[in-house]
Amino acid sequence: MTLPLSLAARARRLLFAALGGLALSLPVAAPAQNLGAIMNAAPAGVFQSDQTRAELLAHAPDGAGPGRTVWLGLRLDHAPHWHTYWKNPGDSGLPTELRWTLPxxxxxxxxxxPTPRKFPIGTLANYGYDGTVVLPVPLKVSDNFRGNALDVxxxxxxxxxxxECIPEEASFSxxxxxQGGSAGHGDLFAAMREARPREQPAGASQLVPEDGFLRVALDGLPAAWRGRDLEFFPELGGVIEPGAAWTQAWDGARWTARVPLSPQRFDSPASMDLVVAPARPAGEGPGEPGARLAAVPVNGGWPAAAPLPTATVPDALQAALDANAARASAASPGGATPASALTLGAALLGALIGGLILNLMPCVFPVLAIKVTGFAQHGxxxxxxxxxxxxYTAGVVLSFLALGGLLLALRAAGEQLGWGFQLxxxxxxxxxxxLFTLIGLNLAGLFEFGNVLPSRVATLQARHPTADAFLTGVLATAVASPCTAPFMGASLGLAIALPTPQALLIFGVLGLGMALPYLLASAVPAVARALPRPGPWMQRFKQFMAFPMFATVVWLLWVLGQQSGIDGAAALLMLLVALALAIWSLGLRGRGRVVMGGxxxxxxxxxxxxxGPSVLRAPEEAAAAxxxxxxxxxxxxxWSPQRQAELLAQGRPVFVDxxxxxxxxxxxxxxxxxxxERVLADAAGKNVALLRADWxxxxxxxxxxxxxxxxxxxxxxxxxxxxQPVQVLTEVLRVDEVRAALAAL
Structure with a gap:
């Protein structure tokens, strides 16, 4: 006795409908401004968030041939009241970092x-840019460059x-x-060249450290500045107190100032590069063009740095900003994420092991019923x-590649998506x-596809058994992919930052790891010989396999309840009952099928x-947080970035789920x-705040x-x-692991 139809054949049409629904639903869910950015994207691509819009611009009026210099620039358009940072961010923050891949x-x-602005908040201050700014970078094309195009x-x-502070990143190309020039954005690049501080010889300028202060004396500054207040921007961070009050004066053509030194100073340089510019110019974008003095000598010895203060910052607003920036710096030192330290080889090994472990994760258990039924069918x-x-392996690997490719494409278009985005x-x-309701009803014996579908469609499985196995792999991936198994997290995080071919390789190896047990079992003859021969027992086994399908439906209804509220889950459940009634009616004979079916x-x-619309409607915000x-x-x-910042500013450790x-x-x-109870008691003892970030x-x-x-x-x-550096724990938590991390605080 054999099963009349495999699971994959029963699911074929509905599975493609589900995947098609995914493709159609994603653009609808995108914010309107993001859709506009995608549709109007320049060749370089556009990144869009609520805080910034970023675009890579080029200016090459004479072409990009050998021996030429091409100018590229990252344009940042800031939302009102938001800013990014200069090379020395001041009291807090991180400078913008550009990492190039060039031929x-x-x-x-x-x-x-460009010359920065000063953003004072309470007793502290940052250096950076608001409004619109372009960060220009020259590309030097050597004489031996060969090619018809310069790919960047x-x-x-x-x-x-x-x-609050939000780290952002994007990829551009x-x-x-x-041959032929690209003179677009010429006015914008010219404006940024004008905004860049003019190089100024140090001449007789000097810096003299004193007890708690740095005495500055600069010569040769523009005559038009005389009598005006200036801002002082050292390129080396951590030397002065950017937000502290200081005195300045003009002595003829010499400008002097007495700037407070930072009590946490960790450098004692023999010379310093610095920028000075007219203070507090009105408007947005870069500051008023300044002057840059390189290698201004430091005369005299540096005083010893004071111990770290124990008092908290009185300004709660800036304390939140400072703590947030410290968090971002710990999470991304030097602008690189923790995953950047992972090599491609280690990422591939992690993807393979993670894919293997994925078969043991709770979210994959329902899929095991499909695999076991496939084994039993062939005796x-x-x-x-x-x-x-x-x-089956081809279905899994190609599905992982398709999901990974779609994820990379949508992120490149400006969408903020992550692994498991389909659910x-x-x-x-x-x-x-x-889909799983229909599979469960069929396995339970409520209907046979041959009774409700044309015979030509119902017999597809007999003619294309390998296609059914392939679609079983697709279905397994659709359900299993939202999980993140151990070793997968770092590999997936690195994949998003890699070039597309290497990223897709990681996704493919992840799929291979998930399919590997089934592939090996199918290749070992002893496994096939150990299986019982087909017989009457398979009908009972088929009916039993309906229950994992219904369990999966319960889980999916619960997920929908979290997304659309109890009304959305109840609406879908009612629709599934009506669908079951319709399927049963179509299995009747004669007049009853016509009447009841209709x-x-x-x-x-x-x-x-x-x-139906209530299934997709977002629930009202819950009152309790x-x-x-x-x-x-x-x-x-x-969880929110603001709440995390507030708690860190209060000196409390924060655990985020x-x-x-x-x-x-x-x-x-x-x-x-x-x-x-032990974990919660340890958290309370360390005064740890618990935050939950719902995705x-x-x-x-x-x-x-x-x-x-x-x-x-x-x-x-x-x-x-x-x-302290942020500590990321494993995906499958253990009590002793969490307690050890809390004890180390």
């Missing part, structure tokens, strides 16, 4: 930083701040013709096992719930039109390790925070403490 024979120079790739990262036929093993769409969750289909259509843990004074709060309702591993950890629906802020940790999926568990 052989082409080299990039340093950023030609840029990975840019920056920290954008207002009262350009292809510049060797001891070793040849059929090998063919289906190869087809952030309520439409996809509803489609998968419908009525049930009409009822299903009416319900779909009446209550805290969840008690049962330990006095300890509760889970809703990056989670999602569709991540079964997240829910397992939440109900085991994170609910353990169930698309949230660009959470996506950016994950990227700052070198991660691209959930679960992620991060422990922050001001002055």
């Amino acid at each position: 052989e024979g082409v080299s990039a120079g340093e950023i030609h930083w 790739k840029l990975q840019a990262s920056w920290l954008v701040c207002r009262q 350009l292809s510049l013709p060797v 001891g036929d070793a040849r059929a096992h090998r063919a289906h093993g190869l087809a 952030q769409s309520p439409a996809v969750v509803a489609a998968l719930a419908t 009525l049930s289909l009409a009822a299903l259509l009416a319900l779909a039109l009446g209550i 805290r969840t008690d843990t049962g330990v006095a004074g300890l509760a889970w709060e809703t 990056f989670t999602a309702a569709w991540c079964v591993t997240c829910q397992y950890n939440k109900r085991t390790t994170l609910a353990d 169930t629906r698309r949230d660009p802020t959470v996506t950016q925070a994950l990227a700052g940790l070198g991660r691209n999926g959930v679960p992620v568990y991060a422990l922050y403490k001001t002055g």
